[in-house]
Amino acid sequence: MTHVLDDFRGLDETDEVRPFRERFALPEGVIYLDGNSLGALPKATPARVRQVVEQEWGCDLIRSWNRHGWIDMQQRVGKKIGRLIGAVPGETLVADSTSVNLFKMLSAALQLRPDRRVILSEASNFPTDLYIAEGLADLLGRSHTLRLETPEAVEQAIGDDVAVVMLTQVNYRTGRLWDMAAMTALAHAAGAVMLWDLAHSAGAMPIDLSGAGVDLAVGCGYKFLNGGPGAPAFLYVAGRHRHATSPLAGWFGHATPFSFDQAYRPASDITRFAAGTPPVISLAALEVGVDLMLEAPMPALRQKSLLLGRLFAELVEQELAGQGFRIVSPRADAQRGSQVCLSHAKAWPITQALIERGVIGDFRAPDILRFGFAPLYNKYTDVWHAVAILKDVMTQRSWNASRHYANAVVT
């Protein structure tokens, strides 16, 4: 079956989540397929940020910690994110960055399995996950090691020396989706703790951490949660792991920070994984994105996301045959996140030419063009036009192979 533009127009007309697009301030003339790198701006965010800056900070000053609930923001927004990922209230907290939270979670995992010495992950995991694990191992004097496998070999590698299996649910480069429940069960069967990085999945699909029996998780606020550039991240600790503590024992994790005790006494709840004073303005922006996401029907978002991806891949095959592209993302819905990636020898200059034409995806070294689908605001016709413009770029050879990717942008 050949796809035609009218099919995509028809899908937009009957799209039940289409009204959410109007809640975002998307620029004219841009097809934004990079919401998995930096989510778009909700229209409600500027007013909320103005309020926190001008009214709460400017007028109420220090009193806002109580008067406007700054003191509970990490728990409040954390609880809201928990609803998106199948957590029980009190198991999630907004804090720090994904990297810093990974450090806390890995350290907690090693605490939970004191007799085991291996952190197991996949070699193609997002680099910061691997760096943080190596950094922790270095700090611990190499008493622990990071073992890296191909995705296919992870299962066999969960030996009885593995303290924690650390995986990212959706691979940042290929979009490959792990079966969370199955992998968690395998980790548990081998006596290991399971730690998931939800950076590319939270907000993009239904997640059931409780149902899957997950132990620990981290995730990102600035991708599908639309929390703004560098938005604070989140963490999850299953309620049963009450004895796990944070190695970053800052005062915001103390049971009673304002008694200014000399000795650290961790809060009995998830608050113990907080560290320093959180960035309130950025946190307020994140809350708007999360609130908006909570209004949307997640199963419908997932269905739309999968259809956007499937249609994109089919259009690439229909329109770009013989142009040197290879679809590197899994085609099966059950194995794909909310993105489709293409490899091409000239991926970098093609990405740049697309951006100049208003189609924003991103490049991942060495040869990947990555297109993310944010079902909350992407239209089906976005997919059609993106491929049409890509075809035009290739046909006209309107990309300059001499460009180098020294100026590559942030994931």
Added chain:
Amino acid sequence: MTHVLDDFRGLDETDEVRPFRERFALPEGVIYLDGNSLGALPKATPARVRQVVEQEWGCDLIRSWNRHGWIDMQQRVGKKIGRLIGAVPGETLVADSTSVNLFKMLSAALQLRPDRRVILSEASNFPTDLYIAEGLADLLGRSHTLRLETPEAVEQAIGDDVAVVMLTQVNYRTGRLWDMAAMTALAHAAGAVMLWDLAHSAGAMPIDLSGAGVDLAVGCGYKFLNGGPGAPAFLYVAGRHRHATSPLAGWFGHATPFSFDQAYRPASDITRFAAGTPPVISLAALEVGVDLMLEAPMPALRQKSLLLGRLFAELVEQELAGQGFRIVSPRADAQRGSQVCLSHAKAWPITQALIERGVIGDFRAPDILRFGFAPLYNKYTDVWHAVAILKDVMTQRSWNASRHYANAVVT
């Protein structure tokens, strides 16, 4: 000599830094003596925050990492803060929270002194500093210990087992100011690394880290730098410590994060102490505060700050004799930061009664009323009126001793 209101009016009239007050959006009817807890809002901040939210995030989206220099913000703002504290460009970075940066700096210090096992601090240091040190010691399996002394005993306690001396330049509770150069020299004489927490001094007084030969430092963005609630913090590593690395080896500290290498290779410059993606909106707000501070003549600010403190203490003695107050801050200028603290058995309800009358200081358990002086925007007459209102509160006994401090606000 008896102080009278006209003296304070006269000082305001001839105050050379008085014009800076007009650069802040201070609320009507408030005397704000809590800038050492949360600095006031610069009038330029809302427009800059609007710009970063609506234009940079909303319109330019992911492209802003390059187009608007988000990618270099931590270094750029760090360099500006460096000018306030006597750092050489490339020795300072904005990142994470003060607590998280302390963890990095303590870990780096232990790396620099691998044969020593003691972290030395003072028992009355700000709690998060002590908690972070204990948390690191716990993580390291108690191979290292935190030794706590009274301020007077610190000097004698710097034995040859001490890896790092960790002190806060201005004590959060008493306002006591360490002699940075002298203490650093003592630490070095004993072969220890010197780590300063500048939370209550950066932006309040001239600081010369290079001149004092300091090894490592951290500091806070939301106090005297007026960076907004929970603003990102900063860190300093002396250029000579090129081999010190961060235990929080996140991708923003990698030499080339966008090559997405599997192995961590720390940046050769201060960037290696970055961890995850920084909160851009909060960072943009911080930059405005720092830029404003850089316009001001720091020696004049320090002189004004000291005079504000001295006059406050003298007025307390003049107006509040017999009311049960004791001045706990050092009276000698060379030993005092930018605050004056009083102890009183009813410190908590008195603080609350003052706040209700528009005089905002804060309470520090168990019995301290803390008044901070931000010379950039506090007037001399603020000091007069604050003491006059405090006298009125005491005379009328318009405080309710039954209040409990469960709702205490954040430092």
